[in-house]
Amino acid sequence: MVVVCRTLRAQITQFEAHFTSTYGYRPKKAAERAPLASTYAQYLEWKRAIRTDAAVRIQCLFRGARVRHGPSTRNRRKRMANAPVVLEATHVPTPASAGTAPFRHGPDRASPIPNRASPDRASPDRASPDRASPDRA
DSSP states (O other): OHHHHHHHHHHHHHHHHHHHHHHSSOOOSTTTTGGGHHHHHHHHHHHHHHHHHHHHHHHHHHHHHHHHHSHHHHHHHHHHHHSOOOOOOOOOOOTTTGGGOSSOOSTTOOOSSOOOSOTTSOOGGGOOGGGOOGGGO
């Protein structure tokens, strides 16, 4: 975008320099700028687009920095450091329901979620024996 804008600006500058050398003043009226009217319009449009893009990028950088390093992050970190650890009770199988669990652990277990990994990528369910984790033995 910037290269196109600079090219248009160079054409406008060249036209204005030629006009100034011929008439002794810079073109001011629309009639004097008529030969390059479309170039002026394109230049203004590109310049506006560049400014808008730069403003959006600056806002993104500022907002990202504010989210990462702002006062709310510091307060959240302090709150999390001082917060007590609360563990909620989960279902603990009783001897009566131990055999009726929907999923068993082990090599022949049923998978609750279908494996969407590509066949060439090893998944935790299909890990090779030499790469198996020590806790799976």
